[in-house]
Amino acid sequence: MNFHLSFHLNEKVYLRDPESSELGKRLIKSAIDLIYELGFEHFTFKKLALEVNTTEATIYRYFENKHRLLLYILNWYWSYMEFLVMFRLQNMTDPKEKLKTIIELLTQELPESSGMMDYNKRYLNQIIISESSKVYLVKEVKEINKSEVFKPYKDLCAKIAEVVTEYNPDYQYPRSLSSTLIETSHFQQFFSNYLPKLTDVGALGQKDYTALFLSNLLFTVLGDQSLK
Amino acid sequence: MNFHLSFHLNEKVYLRDPESSELGKRLIKSAIDLIYELGFEHFTFKKLALEVNTTEATIYRYFENKHRLLLYILNWYWSYMEFLVMFRLQNMTDPKEKLKTIIELLTQELPESSGMMDYNKRYLNQIIISESSKVYLVKEVKEINKSEVFKPYKDLCAKIAEVVTEYNPDYQYPRSLSSTLIETSHFQQFFSNYLPKLTDVGALGQKDYTALFLSNLLFTVLGDQSLK
DNA sequence: TTTAAACAATAGTAATACTACTATTTAAAT
DNA sequence: ATTTAAATAGTAGTATTACTATTGTTTAAA
Numbered sequence: 001m002n003f004h005l006s007f008h009l010n011e012k013v014y015l016r017d018p019e020s021s022e023l024g025k026r027l028i029k030s031a032i033d034l035i036y037e038l039g040f041e042h043f044t045f046k047k048l049a050l051e052v053n054t055t056e057a058t059i060y061r062y063f064e065n066k067h068r069l070l071l072y073i074l075n076w077y078w079s080y081m082e083f084l085v086m087f088r089l090q091n092m093t094d095p096k097e098k099l100k101t102i103i104e105l106l107t108q109e110l111p112e113s114s115g116m117m118d119y120n121k122r123y124l125n126q127i128i129i130s131e132s133s134k135v136y137l138v139k140e141v142k143e144i145n146k147s148e149v150f151k152p153y154k155d156l157c158a159k160i161a162e163v164v165t166e167y168n169p170d171y172q173y174p175r176s177l178s179s180t181l182i183e184t185s186h187f188q189q190f191f192s193n194y195l196p197k198l199t200d201v202g203a204l205g206q207k208d209y210t211a212l213f214l215s216n217l218l219f220t221v222l223g224d225q226s227l228k
Numbered sequence: 229m230n231f232h233l234s235f236h237l238n239e240k241v242y243l244r245d246p247e248s249s250e251l252g253k254r255l256i257k258s259a260i261d262l263i264y265e266l267g268f269e270h271f272t273f274k275k276l277a278l279e280v281n282t283t284e285a286t287i288y289r290y291f292e293n294k295h296r297l298l299l300y301i302l303n304w305y306w307s308y309m310e311f312l313v314m315f316r317l318q319n320m321t322d323p324k325e326k327l328k329t330i331i332e333l334l335t336q337e338l339p340e341s342s343g344m345m346d347y348n349k350r351y352l353n354q355i356i357i358s359e360s361s362k363v364y365l366v367k368e369v370k371e372i373n374k375s376e377v378f379k380p381y382k383d384l385c386a387k388i389a390e391v392v393t394e395y396n397p398d399y400q401y402p403r404s405l406s407s408t409l410i411e412t413s414h415f416q417q418f419f420s421n422y423l424p425k426l427t428d429v430g431a432l433g434q435k436d437y438t439a440l441f442l443s444n445l446l447f448t449v450l451g452d453q454s455l456k
Numbered sequence: 457t458t459t460a461a462a463c464a465a466t467a468g469t470a471a472t473a474c475t476a477c478t479a480t481t482t483a484a485a486t
Numbered sequence: 487a488t489t490t491a492a493a494t495a496g497t498a499g500t501a502t503t504a505c506t507a508t509t510g511t512t513t514a515a516a
Contacts, residue, residue, distance in 0.1 A: 031305055038367065039366055041365030041366060041367070042367065091235050100402070113388060130365050131365070132363070132448070133361055133365065133366070136418075136422070136423065137358050137359070137361065137362070137418070138269060139266065139267030139269070139270065140267075141422045142422060145423060150423060153423075153426070154423070154425045154426060157425070157426050158349065158425075172426075172427045172428065172444065173444065173445075174428065175425070175426060175427050175428045176416055176419075176426070176427045176428050176441050178426075178446075179415075179416075179419060179426040179427065180408075180412050180416070180445075183415055184408050184411070186284045187407070187411055188404055188407075188408070189362070190365070191363075191404075191407060193239065193399070194364070194369045194370060194373065195364065195369070195373060195378060195382070196401060197341075197382045197385070197386075197403070198381070198382060198385050198400045198404070198406075198407040199401075199403055199404045199407065200400065200402065200403045201402050213401050213404050215400075216400065216401065216449075217405075217408075217449055220449045220451075221444075221445055221449055223448075226345070
């Protein structure tokens with residue numbers, strides 16, 4: 001079976017839909033490669049233009065600036081992640097199983113291919129971990145937020161919060177716990193890799209360290225409902 | 229009583245100690261004001277130079293670049309926070325009280341004055357919340373980390389982890405929990421302010437929302453040891 | 457009184473972020 | 487089939503940012 005997945009992303013993110021042209025698609029693909037390679041700070045439209053054999057001015061017709069381009073990539077990721085959560089939770093009844101699956105999705109690499117653009121998943125993952133917070137930790141958040149471009153993040157958060165409430169209806173902070181889960185999955189992966197003293201990975205460097213930490217955290221906070 | 233607090237910050241952070249001259253001190257003070265006002269992305273040495281009536285080149289003699297200047301401010305903050313934790317925990321015996329105090333320190337504004345430089349504490353606080361992660365979420369972390377400039381952060385984290393272990397010696401992830409506590413205190417404050425849908429603040433907008441969320445989280449994860 | 461070191465300012469360059477304008481292609485209208 | 491206009495990409499710039507080589511001035515030690 002071969003199917004194509006695409007998401008309708010908020011038009012406010014771009015000036016011209018990169019999905020609407022070949023050049024646009026190459027733009028996104030190469031942007032992911034370059035942002036991974038250089039880090040967002042050193043990534044420029046000039047370098048991206050060189051990579052896809054076009055000019056800066058052309059890229060500016062697609063995106064207002066590099067911040068918006070990153071926002072586009074993240075909107076895509078958040079939408080995809082919400083889809084994956086929905087897909088994987090299909091036909092599951094046990095909310096504990098559901099939460100375990102969510103942690104797995106948040107801490108493991110994205111599944112390679114499966115009916116969607118062949119973005120480099122490993123690179124995309126690293127971008128999510130290292131760069132995602134930079135789209136909202138800016139002076140202009142309030143203004144940017146008005147155009148609803150953070151909706152995919154909020155939706156993902158709400159979906160996880162739903163499962164949290166399903167697991168423990170008495171828990172008071174389902175949304176904050178969900179956003180904490182998402183953000184913590186990012187920086188604990190980052191820390192265990194680059195600043196291990198801020199974690200307890202130890203010399204062994206367990207592969208699923210972050211998943212273990214988050215599982216322990218989540219199921220202690222929500223109580224082991226199997227005991228009830 | 230009037231006393232002066234100063235920390236010996238790692239020389240690798242700066243080229244020339246800003247504490248060693250009047251101009252240097254004004255530099256830091258104005259940098260805090262400007263970074264708060266403009267956000268780190270829009271903050272430049274040119275603008276800072278204009279503010280303190282000097283030139284870019286002069287600022288470059290103190291700091292390699294604006295990233296290092298931010299790192300200096302954060303080193304100062306982390307050191308100060310570790311001092312505050314140590315100071316406030318003095319003569320406390322109950323580890324639960326200690327943890328409560330730590331959460332208070334992490335979520336409330338820094339005490340105005342108390343024997344140290346009159347940096348604008350409210351601005352400094354907002355900088356910690358919005359900009360701090362930008363000093364390590366960069367491509368060059370590994371290289372930068374070698375010069376030990378993140379030691380104050382690691383020390384603060386270790387100090388909190390100590391109290392965590394004191395409260396519950398069986399808990400397996402004291403350091404990860406501590407770094408999660410610190411980071412979560414930042415972005416839950418940010419979210420509840422700018423992206424409230426990612427939290428449960430509701431319309432009321434409780435003043436101590438983040439502290440309440442963190443307390444609940446921390447003491448559930450570590451178990452209510454008073455029951456033992 | 458000399459001298460050298462410490463410090464700050466001048467005057468630049470290269471890279472980055474962004475834009476006005478022009479040329480070309482595509483496709484719809486006549 | 488030809489005209490026309492809309493869409494698209496490219497040229498050629500500017501202002502700002504990040505950073506440096508060099509010169510000039512002050513300070514304090516010899």
